[in-house]
Amino acid sequence: MRWIKREMRTMRLANVCVVMAAVVVATVPTVAVRAQAPAAGQRSAGTVKATSATGLTLTTAAGQDVVVTIPDAVKVMVVAPGAKDLKSATTGTLGDVSVGDKVLVVGDASGSGVTATRVILMKAGAIAATHQAEEAAWTKGGGGIVKSVDPATGTIVIASGAKMVTVLVKPETIIRRYSGDSVRFADAKVSSIGEIHPGDQLRVRGTKSADGSTITADELVTGRFRNYSGLVSAIDATAGTVTLKDLTTKKTVTVTVGPNSDVRRIPPMMAERVAMRMKGGAGGGATAGGPGGAGPGGAGVHAGPGGMPEDGAARERSAGSDLSQMLSRLPTETLAGLKVGDAVMIVATSPSADTETPMAVTLLTGVDSILRASPTGQTMTLSPWSLGGGGEGGEGGGEGGGPGR
Numbered sequence: 386m387r388w389i390k391r392e393m394r395t396m397r398l399a400n401v402c403v404v405m406a407a408v409v410v411a412t413v414p415t416v417a418v419r420a421q422a423p424a425a426g427q428r429s430a431g432t433v434k435a436t437s438a439t440g441l442t443l444t445t446a447a448g449q450d451v452v453v454t455i456p457d458a459v460k461v462m463v464v465a466p467g468a469k470d471l472k473s474a475t476t477g478t479l480g481d482v483s484v485g486d487k488v489l490v491v492g493d494a495s496g497s498g499v500t501a502t503r504v505i506l507m508k509a510g511a512i513a514a515t516h517q518a519e520e521a522a523w524t525k526g527g528g529g530i531v532k533s534v535d536p537a538t539g540t541i542v543i544a545s546g547a548k549m550v551t552v553l554v555k556p557e558t559i560i561r562r563y564s565g566d567s568v569r570f571a572d573a574k575v576s577s578i579g580e581i582h583p584g585d586q587l588r589v590r591g592t593k594s595a596d597g598s599t600i601t602a603d604e605l606v607t608g609r610f611r612n613y614s615g616l617v618s619a620i621d622a623t624a625g626t627v628t629l630k631d632l633t634t635k636k637t638v639t640v641t642v643g644p645n646s647d648v649r650r651i652p653p654m655m656a657e658r659v660a661m662r663m664k665g666g667a668g669g670g671a672t673a674g675g676p677g678g679a680g681p682g683g684a685g686v687h688a689g690p691g692g693m694p695e696d697g698a699a700r701e702r703s704a705g706s707d708l709s710q711m712l713s714r715l716p717t718e719t720l721a722g723l724k725v726g727d728a729v730m731i732v733a734t735s736p737s738a739d740t741e742t743p744m745a746v747t748l749l750t751g752v753d754s755i756l757r758a759s760p761t762g763q764t765m766t767l768s769p770w771s772l773g774g775g776g777e778g779g780e781g782g783g784e785g786g787g788p789g790r
Contacts, residue, residue: 427499429453430489436482440501443488452498453490455479461504466515477506485509519590526590527552527600531607536578543587552589553601554578563608563734569645573606581607586769609735610769611743613638614756617727625720626742629729632756639742640733642720646745649715650722656751660758712767718750728753732767 431445440454455461461477468474482488486509492501529545539554554560562576581587589605618637619628628639642648651659723729729750733743746769 426491426502427494428489428491429499431487433482433484433486433488435484436479440479440498441482441488443490451490453488453492453504454495454498454500455504456500459501459504461506463506463508466507466511471505474505481508482506483509487512522590522603523588525593526588527593527597528586528588531581531583531585531587533583534578534581539578541578541581541587548597550597551599552587552591552605553599554605555601558591558602559604561604561606563606563610570606573608576607582609584609586610608769610732610746611735612730612732612767613640613743614730614752615728617723617725617729620720620723620725622720627720627723627729627731627745627748629731640731640745640748641742642745642748646748647712648718648720648722648745648748649712649750650718651715651749651751651755653751653754655711655715656754660754663755663758712747712749715749718748723750727751728756730755730767732769 429443429445429451431443431451433441434444434450435442440452443451443453445451461479461481462471462474463477463481464471464474482504487507489505490499490501491503492499527543527545527550529543529550531541532544532549533542535541539558541552541554543550543552560576560578560581561570561573562580563570563573585607586609587605587607589600589602591600591602591604593600612633613629613631615629615632617627617629620626621628624641625643626639626641628637630637727750729748730752731745731749732747733745735743747767749767
């Protein structure tokens with residue numbers, strides 16, 4: 386869980402802050418723990434790699450192993466995810482520490498290790514339980530494309546598939562925004578409703594109205610993403626980039642594929658089924674006109690909401706939603722596994738002041754038949770919230786249960 390490692394690295398005893406966010410993904414709640422008094426000494430934070438009768442070995446986010454000696458008189462403070470301070474912490478012992486737990490150690494350098502004066506422990510099981518709860522909250526939320534924003538009333542209207550949903554932003558709503566140089570949710574910066582614009586992608590968790598037309602937001606994350614698709618014309622393994630001519634804009638684009646980019650390969654038969662659905666064929670699921678998709682004259686016409694036939698663009702959006710939801714089940718791929726001439730679909734961050742090259746959130750290859758199937762001449766788009774359980778409107782959760790990475 387990379388988002389936990391990153392935030393554990395920034396914990397301070399005077400203001401211990403663990404952002405359990407994640408997927409996007411991570412991932413999600415902010416957990417702050419404040420010690421009653423600051424303490425001097427060296428601070429080391431990370432994941433418990435091993436335990437012994439006299440201490441433990443932890444691995445930091447940078448991959449460094451730190452050997453920690455814990456004297457008998459030193460207390461191990463066990464904190465629960467969601468705690469606001471150490472008042473609710475329980476006193477434990479070295480025997481309570483297990484491999485996989487997260488720890489913050491304050492102490493004095495001793496040879497190649499640290500002799501602890503204070504140990505703050507967060508149990509792996511408690512982290513997992515909180516993660517699951519937050520993942521479920523994101524999954525039950527919603528997401529889509531921002532159509533309008535009214536900062537004065539705290540109202541955002543998004544298009545989630547074919548449905549318009551109103552998102553109500555409260556003063557206490559946590560708002561985050563992806564930067565152009567990272568696709569990890571843990572790197573999303575604290576933002577405001579004033580920085581949200583039409584065309585942005587938005588993911589929200591909160592309380593839905595009975596009919597699902599309104600969501601009162603507890604937390605939301607936004608970003609400006611771009612979709613590209615076409616045939617790979619060049620691969621630079623050293624720079625970690627792929628170049629293609631985008632079928633929609635007819636422009637040549639270069640996209641960075643980083644360590645946090647999600648690269649997947651869709652099997653040929655699955656790609657064919659998605660392509661058939663885009664074209665309204667029998668392989669596309671429920672259709673108007675009876676079993677097998679036989680409409681008047683035997684033509685397969687895909688049924689939209691309320692049984693009305695979908696047009697080509699609606700079929701593409703619907704197929705895109707299905708494809709985004711199934712991404713987490715597809716075989717993983719690497720940049721080394723791609724070759725010039727491969728057909729790809731990419732959802733990437735928009736270039737910003739920080740970077741001129743968009744960063745791939747998701748790269749899907751093996752999509753030859755899908756690109757050929759577009760009846761409108763415009764390629765189907767993927768959602769940036771590509772991993773985790775699929776939410777309504779085809780928006781999946783991100784790594785660690787939250788959006789994106």
